[in-house]
Amino acid sequence: MRGGVPxxxxxxxxxxxxxxxxxxxxxxxxxxxxxxxxxxSAYPITPQTHIVEILSExxxxxxxxxxxxxxxxxxxxxxxxxxxxxxxxRTFTATASQGLALMHELLHWTSGARLPIVxxxxxxxxxxxxxxxxxxxxxxxxxxxGWIQMYCEDGQExxxxxxxxxxxxxxxxxxxxxxxxxxxxxxTYEPVDVPTEEEVxxxxxxxxxxxxxxxxxxxxxxxxxxxxxxxxxxxxIATAMDEALRCLNEIQEEFHAIxxxxxxxxxxxxxxxxxxxxxxxxxxxxxxRLVLKSLxxxxxxxxxxxxxxxxxxxxxxxxxxxSRAKKIAVIDRNFSFGASGIxxxxxxxxxxxxxxxxxxxxxxxxIGGLDVTVELLEEIYWKTKNTxxxxxxxxWMGI
Amino acid sequence: MNExxxxxxxxxxxxxxxxESNKTGSWRFLRPLFDEKTSPCSAACPAGEDIAxxxxxxxxxxxxxxxETILRENPFPSVCGRICPHPCEGVCNRREYDEAVAVHxxxxxxxxxxxxxxxxxxxxKLTAKKQKVAVVGGGPAGLSAAYFLILLGYxxxxxxxMQEPGGILRWGIPLYRLPLxxxxxxxxxxxxRGVQIRTxxxxxxxxxxxxxxxxxxxxxxxxxxxxxxxxxxGEEMSAVVDGLTFLKQIRQGKITSLRGLSAIIGGGNTxxxxxxxxVRLGGKALILYRRxxxxxxxxxxxxxxxxxxGVELRELVAPVKISAENRQCVLTLQEMKVSNEDSRGRxxxxxxxxxxxxxxxxxxxxxxxxxxxxTWFNPSGKEGTALTMTNALLVYPGTGxxxxxxxxxxxxxxxxxxxxxxxxxxxxxxxxxxxxxIEAILPRLHACLAGQGPALSMxxxxxxxxxxxxxxxxxxGELNTDYFQFQPRITQPRLLRxxxxxSFEEIDLKISTNxxxxxxxxxxxxGICNQCDNCYMFCPDMAVIREKEGHExxxxxxxxxxCGLCVVECPRNAMALREEDL
Numbered sequence: 014m015r016g017g018v019p020x021x022x023x024x025x026x027x028x029x030x031x032x033x034x035x036x037x038x039x040x041x042x043x044x045x046x047x048x049x050x051x052x053x054s055a056y057p058i059t060p061q062t063h064i065v066e067i068l069s070e071x072x073x074x075x076x077x078x079x080x081x082x083x084x085x086x087x088x089x090x091x092x093x094x095x096x097x098x099x100x101x102x103r104t105f106t107a108t109a110s111q112g113l114a115l116m117h118e119l120l121h122w123t124s125g126a127r128l129p130i131v132x133x134x135x136x137x138x139x140x141x142x143x144x145x146x147x148x149x150x151x152x153x154x155x156x157x158x159g160w161i162q163m164y165c166e167d168g169q170e171x172x173x174x175x176x177x178x179x180x181x182x183x184x185x186x187x188x189x190x191x192x193x194x195x196x197x198x199x200x201t202y203e204p205v206d207v208p209t210e211e212e213v214x215x216x217x218x219x220x221x222x223x224x225x226x227x228x229x230x231x232x233x234x235x236x237x238x239x240x241x242x243x244x245x246x247x248x249x250i251a252t253a254m255d256e257a258l259r260c261l262n263e264i265q266e267e268f269h270a271i272x273x274x275x276x277x278x279x280x281x282x283x284x285x286x287x288x289x290x291x292x293x294x295x296x297x298x299x300x301x302r303l304v305l306k307s308l309x310x311x312x313x314x315x316x317x318x319x320x321x322x323x324x325x326x327x328x329x330x331x332x333x334x335x336s337r338a339k340k341i342a343v344i345d346r347n348f349s350f351g352a353s354g355i356x357x358x359x360x361x362x363x364x365x366x367x368x369x370x371x372x373x374x375x376x377x378x379x380i381g382g383l384d385v386t387v388e389l390l391e392e393i394y395w396k397t398k399n400t401x402x403x404x405x406x407x408x409w410m411g412i
Numbered sequence: 413m414n415e416x417x418x419x420x421x422x423x424x425x426x427x428x429x430x431x432e433s434n435k436t437g438s439w440r441f442l443r444p445l446f447d448e449k450t451s452p453c454s455a456a457c458p459a460g461e462d463i464a465x466x467x468x469x470x471x472x473x474x475x476x477x478x479x480e481t482i483l484r485e486n487p488f489p490s491v492c493g494r495i496c497p498h499p500c501e502g503v504c505n506r507r508e509y510d511e512a513v514a515v516h517x518x519x520x521x522x523x524x525x526x527x528x529x530x531x532x533x534x535x536x537k538l539t540a541k542k543q544k545v546a547v548v549g550g551g552p553a554g555l556s557a558a559y560f561l562i563l564l565g566y567x568x569x570x571x572x573x574m575q576e577p578g579g580i581l582r583w584g585i586p587l588y589r590l591p592l593x594x595x596x597x598x599x600x601x602x603x604x605r606g607v608q609i610r611t612x613x614x615x616x617x618x619x620x621x622x623x624x625x626x627x628x629x630x631x632x633x634x635x636x637x638x639x640x641x642x643x644x645x646g647e648e649m650s651a652v653v654d655g656l657t658f659l660k661q662i663r664q665g666k667i668t669s670l671r672g673l674s675a676i677i678g679g680g681n682t683x684x685x686x687x688x689x690x691v692r693l694g695g696k697a698l699i700l701y702r703r704x705x706x707x708x709x710x711x712x713x714x715x716x717x718x719x720x721x722g723v724e725l726r727e728l729v730a731p732v733k734i735s736a737e738n739r740q741c742v743l744t745l746q747e748m749k750v751s752n753e754d755s756r757g758r759x760x761x762x763x764x765x766x767x768x769x770x771x772x773x774x775x776x777x778x779x780x781x782x783x784x785x786x787t788w789f790n791p792s793g794k795e796g797t798a799l800t801m802t803n804a805l806l807v808y809p810g811t812g813x814x815x816x817x818x819x820x821x822x823x824x825x826x827x828x829x830x831x832x833x834x835x836x837x838x839x840x841x842x843x844x845x846x847x848x849x850i851e852a853i854l855p856r857l858h859a860c861l862a863g864q865g866p867a868l869s870m871x872x873x874x875x876x877x878x879x880x881x882x883x884x885x886x887x888x889g890e891l892n893t894d895y896f897q898f899q900p901r902i903t904q905p906r907l908l909r910x911x912x913x914x915s916f917e918e919i920d921l922k923i924s925t926n927x928x929x930x931x932x933x934x935x936x937x938x939g940i941c942n943q944c945d946n947c948y949m950f951c952p953d954m955a956v957i958r959e960k961e962g963h964e965x966x967x968x969x970x971x972x973x974x975c976g977l978c979v980v981e982c983p984r985n986a987m988a989l990r991e992e993d994l
Contacts, residue, residue: 242423
């Protein structure tokens, strides 16, 4: 892997090239390479480091024609990219946990400045106590910063999502965070179809900014604006977020035409006749797929609603997928103190104006990287089935 | 889809109006300014060299400019780079960080570089004046006086008794400390400025009167060439030799070998020079000193090297009698004891009653201090108005030429740097006198001090940019040392001890260009701007302007908010923050 990209091996039938077994972090890096990113800046933090480690090698050995900016903090990394992206180039950064928290101020700036920066965010618990394992609170705590957020289930989805993220970001001029679970995804080796440059070029055209710093026509960005203009700018961002949902759908069509894979904002699995729908995100979805298979074999009318897109929140798709369900169980690997699991909050908010909507059960589990097993998910299913109405907002499982 | 996307509203605040319309300078109530201050080294240099600037130029590779900066204040860089006791290094702020900058090493390097490339200095000279000055004595004081008088526009003749100029530098300093080529380089530069040196011209006590028709002033810089008598029995014996005469005879080539044991009486630099010369001539040297080693007026480094070379030192002994025995001398020594110490830690000694000892030596050298060779060199008892300055004495008889006594005749500290100071002071005094009055001299000299002195600056006198320098002497605590890194002082390459003893070869070897640059780069450049551009980098309003011509920095007060970042981040305190007059 190190020191360059191996030549592609073709399968015996001479069709699509064989998949490569790579870890999730490297799936991100391969996508960044294929997207022909021009400026990368990042500060190392476990479990993100593998991503920029290999990218720095690509920049150093000429595999990528990109500038890698070493900086002293995540705050500076994003600040550097804000400058670079303003000059009209495609950029990338990656971080996790405390690093994302340190970027907070500039996350707002990025979306406010309408800069289509793409970031890989590896979900890691926030300290203290020090914990490097997966937990979604870091990224979900940034839900109001104006970044589009995509959550990934496996290595292939990681690679594809990064490519789609650039396409989407550069259409709606909003930044995108591609989120992946620490270790379960970032450090796990899986077979991944790494597309060719030609294929990617067909999907992702070069970035042609609608505005940029231009020394021929000097101007300043981001200066003082009066309240009326500011409100209009904010409304523009809200409109762009709405457009993002529509664009993502169209992007899937284009992507499917080239790669025969698609990832919708939500994936409703067996929801058509499901009485109980388990709402999942990240790698828990994969485990849940096994549970679903087993439950269905036993005649249980279960379903899964996989949440890929968190921002913009796909309200209509969620309402549609849950319209026939009797109960909804949201599994949150995160917690908003004093409230509840964050996905559960969003689900409740999406459904509250739907008459006679199903009750929403909130389950908190997997915090700080705790294993979410088949048994635990099945227990959640039975607990939901055997309870008429949620007795409390959040039920902590596995504690 | 791309076309669709282009319709997504994208309101991005941007302005093509320059921020220059926002004159943030109107917010200011504190005003930063470039305020260059005085480095401690430059104030301590008797020759008044602008050391911080010399080091800066050297570090920038501007060797000619650095050399010219020396020449504005001192015509003897080759000599001073070798034998000056460098008081500058003793007050270097860098001592409090790691070690002092080797200023003298860099000075010698610059002089050698100028000589190697046969550089012609561009040193400012004022318009010609009608007055003429005669200089008696072609030593460092006389040559300095003549050099500076020439720069000030006067014509000058130097009368030198010996066949070659240089005085004590030519005849009194051994070659291993000051090679002839080094001295000749400096003298050649002085002559190239227009100084006429007439060698073999012994002048008598009638000279000032005789000179009246041809000269408007006479500078007397004849030095101390006669050794002071000890005043003991047997001093008149032929085996008792005057140390200065001995050194002169070596330099004249009259002595090439000296066997046996020689005793040297004295503790000054002459005693050390005599002793170290003796070991090079094949003899053994024993220095007899009435106080302790730590009390010796000789430079400590010279004493140390003498001992390394095999010179022996006996402390706390005073000779009381010399007598002949066979073909040798018996030297009777009175043992001394320390009775007290003065405020500077120097011992006061008393005879240790009844304790004597005798030693047998082949000869005895006297090196107990020197005095003027002729009584008329003495300034006391001259008729007329006398003006006593720190390093020169001016006598205006009313008619006839003005007399100025300088160099060792008046200097308390007898070093080459002080001789330069004396010659410079005399030149300034004469110019002020010729162009103004005797009363104007002292205030004018005071205005030309670097810091509080002793440094006296000819550049300031001649109206050069150094006159804008704030006289405040920068202390270590006033520097922002965050911007400096530890770097050991250069190790002076030297001849091995064994090589030293074989000849009069110069002990200190040349250093390479990169070592010289590295050493000069160690200098903090206390108080002066070396164009590091910290101010420029830190200014949030881009109000620091770097002028392409002259590499100056200035502040655009239309935009400077007076935040003071530039002042705080200046590593070398070349800036100041003042309250605005509101």
